[in-house]
Amino acid sequence: MSSNQMLKGTLQTIILKLLEDNSQMYGYEITQKVKEVTSGDMVITEGALYPALHKLEGDGLLETFTEVVDNRVRKYYRLTEQGGKEVADKLSEAQLFIHQLELLLNLKPL
Amino acid sequence: MSSNQMLKGTLQTIILKLLEDNSQMYGYEITQKVKEVTSGDMVITEGALYPALHKLEGDGLLETFTEVVDNRVRKYYRLTEQGGKEVADKLSEAQLFIHQLELLLNLKPL
DNA sequence: TTTATATACATAAGAAAACTATGTATATAA
DNA sequence: TTATATACATAGTTTTCTTATGTATATAAA
Numbered sequence: 165m166s167s168n169q170m171l172k173g174t175l176q177t178i179i180l181k182l183l184e185d186n187s188q189m190y191g192y193e194i195t196q197k198v199k200e201v202t203s204g205d206m207v208i209t210e211g212a213l214y215p216a217l218h219k220l221e222g223d224g225l226l227e228t229f230t231e232v233v234d235n236r237v238r239k240y241y242r243l244t245e246q247g248g249k250e251v252a253d254k255l256s257e258a259q260l261f262i263h264q265l266e267l268l269l270n271l272k273p274l
Numbered sequence: 275m276s277s278n279q280m281l282k283g284t285l286q287t288i289i290l291k292l293l294e295d296n297s298q299m300y301g302y303e304i305t306q307k308v309k310e311v312t313s314g315d316m317v318i319t320e321g322a323l324y325p326a327l328h329k330l331e332g333d334g335l336l337e338t339f340t341e342v343v344d345n346r347v348r349k350y351y352r353l354t355e356q357g358g359k360e361v362a363d364k365l366s367e368a369q370l371f372i373h374q375l376e377l378l379l380n381l382k383p384l
Numbered sequence: 385t386t387t388a389t390a391t392a393c394a395t396a397a398g399a400a401a402a403c404t405a406t407g408t409a410t411a412t413a414a
Numbered sequence: 415t416t417a418t419a420t421a422c423a424t425a426g427t428t429t430t431c432t433t434a435t436g437t438a439t440a441t442a443a444a
Binding site for chain 1: 431433438439440
Binding site: 325326329345 | 400401402403404405409410411
């Protein structure tokens with residue numbers, strides 16, 4: 165959908181926030197959660213999601229463990245201690261960005 | 275600054291909106307306006323701005339004319355008819371994006 | 385029974401859009 | 415004369431998407 169062009173740069177923040185709220189999630193679950201919360205307007209493609217998860221893991225913000233459910237492997241992610249600390253920063257960054265964008269575009273909240 | 279990572283995808287909308295409000299602006303003026311409105315938090319680099327302006331012109335959304343002020347050339351941009359029509363679309367797109375981001379990140383307006 | 389859809393992971397190739405660095409040029413203040 | 419501000423532009427690089435593809439299992443539909 166249309167908003168996806170603007171997704172750049174915010175996907176990491178979305179992932180970290182979802183993991184702060186849910187403590188552990190697997191990739192597919194994240195895509196479904198985003199779809200659900202945005203009423204299907206925002207779709208996270210696998211080609212965007214998995215590299216982002218791997219990068220966050222490589223950066224030490226996420227850690228993983230696997231579980232087998234119905235003969236299918238699920239790779240769960242959760243925040244590391246460092247990841248937990250970074251969420252607040254990323255969130256206030258996002259909030260500042262939204263605020264500035266509203267100023268520039270003269271938008272008011274929906 | 276930090277919010278710049280999230281700028282991706284919104285620069286075109288910012289340019290179009292500023293030109294809707296000001297009818298004509300030149301590149302350098304746009305960078306200063308953005309800096310001013312965001313209290314210096316958001317900085318539009320030339321490497322991002324000029325290619326974006328050229329693309330919008332190439333897409334038929336902007337048109338240009340030059341003026342010489344103090345022996346320096348200024349290249350002014352203004353919305354074409356098509357550009358004028360697209361501003362509203364881009365703005366509602368941005369508003370939807372902000373709304374979805376606030377839902378996902380559980381943010382409230384500053 | 386075969387086919388489509390959902391679940392679940394992953395990566396490769398390509399495009400979009402930013403950043404950094406560099407270049408040209410004039411005006412003005414230190 | 416040197417630094418800063420004004421004013422344009424582009425080349426090379428990096429980040430981060432999209433699209434396409436691949437593997438594999440479970441389940442519902444035809």
